[in-house]
Each structure stands twice: as C-alpha cells, then as structure tokens.
Amino acid sequence: xxxxxxxxxxxxxxxxxxxxxxxxxxxxxxxxxxxxxxxxxxxxxxxxxxxxxxxxxxxxxxxxxxxxxxxxxxxxxxxxxxxxxxxxxxxxxxxxxxxxxxxxxxxxxxxxxxxxxxxxxxxxxxxxxxxxxxxxxxxxxxxxxxxxxxxxxxxxxxxxxxxxxxxxxxxxxxxxxxxxxxxxxxxxxxxxxxxxxxxxxxxxxxxxxxxxxxxxxxxxxxxxxxxxxxxxxxxxxxxxxxxxxxxxxxxxxxxxxxxxxxxxxxxxxxxxxxxxxxxxxxxxxxxxxxxxxxxxxxxxxxxxxxxxxxxxxxxxxxxxxxxxxxxxxxxxxxxxxxxxxxxxxxxxxxxxxxxxxxxxxxxxxxxxxxxxxxxxxxxxxxxxxxxxxxxxxxxxxxxxxxxxxxxxxxxxxxxxxxxxxxxxxxxxxxxxxxxxxxxxxxxx
Ligand code: NDP
Ligand code: 2IT
Numbered sequence: 001x002x003x004x005x006x007x008x009x010x011x012x013x014x015x016x017x018x019x020x021x022x023x024x025x026x027x028x029x030x031x032x033x034x035x036x037x038x039x040x041x042x043x044x045x046x047x048x049x050x051x052x053x054x055x056x057x058x059x060x061x062x063x064x065x066x067x068x069x070x071x072x073x074x075x076x077x078x079x080x081x082x083x084x085x086x087x088x089x090x091x092x093x094x095x096x097x098x099x100x101x102x103x104x105x106x107x108x109x110x111x112x113x114x115x116x117x118x119x120x121x122x123x124x125x126x127x128x129x130x131x132x133x134x135x136x137x138x139x140x141x142x143x144x145x146x147x148x149x150x151x152x153x154x155x156x157x158x159x160x161x162x163x164x165x166x167x168x169x170x171x172x173x174x175x176x177x178x179x180x181x182x183x184x185x186x187x188x189x190x191x192x193x194x195x196x197x198x199x200x201x202x203x204x205x206x207x208x209x210x211x212x213x214x215x216x217x218x219x220x221x222x223x224x225x226x227x228x229x230x231x232x233x234x235x236x237x238x239x240x241x242x243x244x245x246x247x248x249x250x251x252x253x254x255x256x257x258x259x260x261x262x263x264x265x266x267x268x269x270x271x272x273x274x275x276x277x278x279x280x281x282x283x284x285x286x287x288x289x290x291x292x293x294x295x296x297x298x299x300x301x302x303x304x305x306x307x308x309x310x311x312x313x314x315x316x317x318x319x320x321x322x323x324x325x326x327x328x329x330x331x332x333x334x335x336x337x338x339x340x341x342x343x344x345x346x347x348x349x350x351x352x353x354x355x356x357x358x359x360x361x362x363x364x365x366x367x368x369x370x371x372x373x374x375x376x377x378x379x380x381x382x383x384x385x386x387x388x389x390x391x392x393x394x395x396x397x398x399x400x401x402x403x404x405x406x407x408x409x410x411x412x413x414x415x416x417x418x419x420x421x422x423x424x425x426x427x428x429x430x431x432x433x434x435x436x437x438x439x440x441x442x443x444x
Contacts, residue, residue: 003036004029007048018101020320024108024345025052027352031427034416039435047438054107056080057100060150062128064143067136076147078126080160081107084437087158088124089114089373091165094143094172096131102320103127106165106344110373112430113366116405119377124160126151132167144175152180155190157383163192163376166319169239170195170205189383192376201379203394204372208342209243210395211371212315214402216340217251219361222406228252233311235259235303236318237280237287240342240369244315245273257306259318260287264306267297310334317342325350332358341365352423367405367426374401405429 008029012022029048036042060076077100080088090110093103103125111123130143155162164173173193180190187199194200203210213227220226232248232255234241245255254270260280265271265287275293279285291299307314307327314336316322322343323331328351331339339355340363341347347355347362355362375398382389405426412432413425 003043003048004033007052010049011052015104018104020101020105020345021108023349024105027345027349027423028108028112028427031424032431034418034424035428035431035435041439042435045439045443047435050438051082051111051434052108054079054081054104055083058126058151058154059100062130062143062147062150064139064146066139066142074128074130074143076126076128076150077103078151078154078160078162079103079107079124080154081123081125082111082434083122084434084441085115086120086122087156088160089121089163089376090123090125091127091163091373092168092172092176093125093127093165094130094132094167095127096129098127098129105320109344109366111434112427113370114373114377115430115433116367116408116426117370117374117377117401118404119374121161121373121377121380124162125165126162127165127168130167132172137171140172141175144172145179148176148179149183151176152183155180157186157188157190157380161190161192161376161380163373164239166238169193174198189380192379194379199379199383201375201382201394202389202391203398204375204379205239206243206246206395207375207398208240208369208372209245209317210247211374211398211402212240212244212317212340212342212368213247213251214371214399215363215368215406216313216315216338218403218406219338219340219363222410223361226251227313230254230312231256231310232313232315233257233306233309234315234317234342235264235306235322235346236316236343237276238318240372241315241317242273242277242280244317244342245271245276248313248315249273253313256311257309258287259303259306261303261318262286263288263299263301264303265290265297265299266306266309267294269296307331308334311336313338313340315340315342316346318346319343320345321348323347323351325354327351328354331355332360336360339363340368342369344369356421356423362422364423364426366430367409367422370405371398371402374398
C-alpha cells in the first residue's frame with residue numbers, strides 16, 4: 001500500500017468515531033501526495049505518522065455555577081498539535097457540538113494554515129461544549145474563569161497562545177485574560193484578540209473577514225476581474241461573516257444573503273450591514289429580526305436554502321460542512337464562479353470535487369481564512385516589542401500576507417503539476433516548511 005493510504009488507514013483505525021478529523025486528514029494527505037513521492041526520506045522518518053498525531057491533548061473538567069445557583073459541568077479541550085515552526089497557536093471554540101474530533105480537525109488544519117502565513121506559529125486548537133447562547137454576562141464570566149483556571153497551567157506567550165473562534169469573541173477573551181493574569185501574575189501576550197486597552201491589535205477583529213476578501217480579490221484580479229458589481233452570498237453572521245461583508249461591499253459587491261443557525265435573510269437590495277451589526281454584535285439577537293427592520297427583506301427558516309440563491313461569489317463563513325454535494329451542485333448550476341472559505345472546512349469533500357470539476361475558483365479555508373491568525377501573530381509581535389501599530393499599518397501587512405498566500409499556493413500547485421488546484425497547492429505550500437523543520441529536529 002502507498003504511504004499516504006497506509007497512514008490514513010491507520011489514522012482511522014487508531015482514532016475511530018472522529019469523522020471530522022478523518023475528513024480533514026484525508027483532504028490534507030491526498031493533497032500532499034506529489035510532495036511525499038518526491039521525498040522518500042519522509043517515510044523512513046515516519047514524518048506523516050508524527051504529523052497526524054498531536055504532540056499533546058489536554059482534556060479537563062470545567063465546573064461552573066449559573067445565576068440560579070445550579071451547578072454545571074462542561075468538557076474543556078486544548079490540542080497542542082504541532083510546535084515545529086513556533087509556539088502552538090489557534091483559537092478556542094465554545095459551542096455545544098464541540099468534541100475531540102472537531103478540535104483535532106481544526107488543530108490539524110491550523111498547522112498548515114499558520115505555516116502559510118509565513119510567520120513563526122505552530123498549530124493548536126481548543127474549546128468547550130459550553131453553549132454561550134442565552135447565558136448572562138455573569139455566567140459567561142464564571143465559565144471563562146473556570147475554564148482558564150485549568151488552561152492557564154498549559155499555555156504561555158512562548159508556549160501556546162489561544163485566541164477566539166465560534167462563540168469566543170472580545171468579551172470572552174477579556175474574561176479569559178483577566179483570570180490568566182490574576183493566577184499567573186503576568187501581563188503578557190498569552191491570548192490574541194485582546195481589547196485595545198490591554199494589549200490587543202488594531203484590525204484583529206476585522207482580519208479574518210477582510211483577509212478572505214483580500215485573497216478572493218487577488219484571485220479575481222489575476223483573472224482580470226474584480227468584486228465590483230458581483231452578487232455575493234455570505235453564510236453566518238458572526239465575526240468572520242460581518243467583516244467579510246463589510247470589505248466586499250466597500251469593493252463594490254452586492255451581498256444579498258446571510259444566516260445564523262436558525263435561518264437566512266435575503267435582501268435583494270443588498271444587506272444593510274449596520275442593521276446586522278446592531279442585531280448580532282450589540283443585541284446578541286437572531287438574524288430573523290433583520291426582516292422586521294428592513295423593508296423588502298425576506299427571512300427563511302433553515303440554513304440550506306441560502307445556497308439556492310444565484311450568486312457570482314459564495315463565501316461560507318459559519319461552520320464545517322455547511323456546503324454539501326447537493327448545495328454545491330445548485331451553486332454551480334446557478335453560475336457561481338468563486339468560492340472562498342471563511343469558515344474552517346465548510347465544504348464537504350464531495351462539494352469540493354463538484355466545484356473543482358466545474359472549474360469554479362475554489363479557495364480553501366487554510367489559505368482563505370488565514371488572515372485572522374496572521375493578524376494574531378502580528379498582535380504577538382506588537383506585544384513582545386511593546387509596540388502599537390496603526391490600523392493602516394496592520395491592514396497593509398494583512399493584505400500583503402493574503403496576496404502572498406495566494407501566489408504561494410498558486411505556484412506550489414503549478415510546481416507539482418496540479419495547476420489551479422488550490423486545495424493541493426495550499427496543503428503543499430503549508431507543509432513544506434513544517435516538514436523541513438520536523439526533519440531538522442530529529443525524531444521528536
Ligand atoms: P462567531 O461565533 O462569531 O459566528 C459564527 C456564526 O456561524 C454565527 O452566525 C452562527 O450562528 C453561525 N453558526 C455556527 N454554528 C453553526 C451551525 N452549526 N449551523 C449554522 N450556523 C452556524 O464565529 P466566527 O465568525 O469567529 O467563526 C466562523 C467560522 O470562521 C468558524 O468556522 C471558525 O472556525 C472560522 N474562523 C474564524 C476565525 C476568527 O478569527 N474568528 C479565523 C479563521 C476561521 P448562531 O449565532 O446561530 O450560532
Ligand atoms: O481558525 C482560526 O484560524 C482562528 N480561529 C483564529 C486563530 C488565532 O489564533 O487567531
């Protein structure tokens with residue numbers, strides 16, 4: 001059996017009941033085949049076996065007391081996946097669906113994403129099955145304090161630097177940082193996405209969404225096209241979706257639909273982002289409310305229908321596997337030309353295949369959403385140097401990083417004979433540096 005197939009087989013046997021982890025590993029390792037063939041020394045060094053096995057998995061109990069005095073227990077996770085090129089880096093996700101499979105798929109993706117940024121950050125991910133929906137600020141604070149009471153002994157500014165992800169934004173990072181500082185007595189850059197008053201970076205909040213649009217803009221530019229006048233669908237209405245919408249609109253696109261986990265809004269006149277921001281960021285409400293406030297807008301229960309709206313560009317920005325084969329086929333039938341993944345693994349393997357066969361320009365998550373973690377690394381640099389860069393400075397660096405990622409994956413795909421296949425290109429471009437570092441470190 002070929003090396004890649006054997007490693008994938010063993011991974012599935014050794015890690016049963018982890019479908020998301022299997023999915024991410026399958027996409028990555030298949031994309032790496034041309035590199036593996038060129039480097040027989042990797043098999044001798046069991047490089048892939050080591051690459052897919054986390055360096056450390058931390059599982060812990062998170063007990064907390066709600067406003068009525070009831071005691072709850074959640075699971076806490078931190079997967080420290082790979083530190084070959086820098087300290088572990090990656091977000092924390094608070095969502096009831098969180099389990100080890102999801103954290104491991106996110107951690108594996110993060111290794112190559114972080115490498116693609118060109119900055120010295122390894123890969124990690126963490127989170128909890130805690131559901132922040134409907135909780136008071138006090139309950140969120142109690143939960144974050146309990147979570148950090150355990151996590152703080154495993155992280156550090158040069159060891160492991162968590163950040164936000166689904167369900168973890170500025171409010172949660174603030175509570176987590178407060179508890180870290182209280183226990184460890186260090187005011188350091190141990191978390192990114194911090195508030196501006198205590199060491200955060202300008203443009204971090206906007207970075208993932210802006211970065212997604214910058215890389216898509218570069219793909220358009222290389223085909224003598226632009227966002228101007230394009231019809232865009234963005235799924236989700238959280239941090240990534242909101243700032244992707246903002247940047248796409250500022251480049252002249254018409255964003256006509258967004259969703260949350262209950263249903264989608266369709267506004268043929270173009271989404272009024274200030275209304276979405278008021279509902280989602282200020283009121284922490286439901287997207288349904290948009291249709292009550294904006295004349296001519298429609299609300300539809302359920303998420304899937306969003307992909308039946310004709311568009312030129314689709315930017316999935318909510319969660320894994322939100323675009324399946326059937327949705328991809330409808331998007332293609334309706335003429336989609338570009339798909340940029342703001343979320344992590346939003347397209348199933350079958351959906352990716354539909355897009356690629358149809359000649360859609362498909363920008364995979366580990367490249368397209370790398371702007372967030374890249375700007376986190378810029379936040380780390382500012383923390384270490386005790387510096388504070390202007391918005392324009394950080395934004396310019398972010399744009400430059402995204403343009404470089406586009407060309408690196410494009411060139412890697414060409415070099416290995418799979419021109420235009422950015423799934424393979426991104427995997428190869430990200431893997432090269434990690435593999436080189438792992439080989440240099442010996443068997444560790
Ligand atoms: P948020 O929590 O801010 O927003 C998440 C959005 O996605 C919400 O609108 C949420 O709806 C929706 N959503 C979540 N789960 C589901 C689901 N199962 N079905 C339908 N909709 C769902 O998270 P972010 O915007 O930060 O993250 C979005 C995606 O981007 C994730 O895949 C994340 O991993 C990825 N990402 C985030 C980065 C960052 O910097 N924040 C960086 C790179 C990638 P509802 O409110 O109803 O739950
Ligand atoms: O998936 C991701 O890249 C993130 N959630 C951001 C991670 C980070 O450390 O900024």
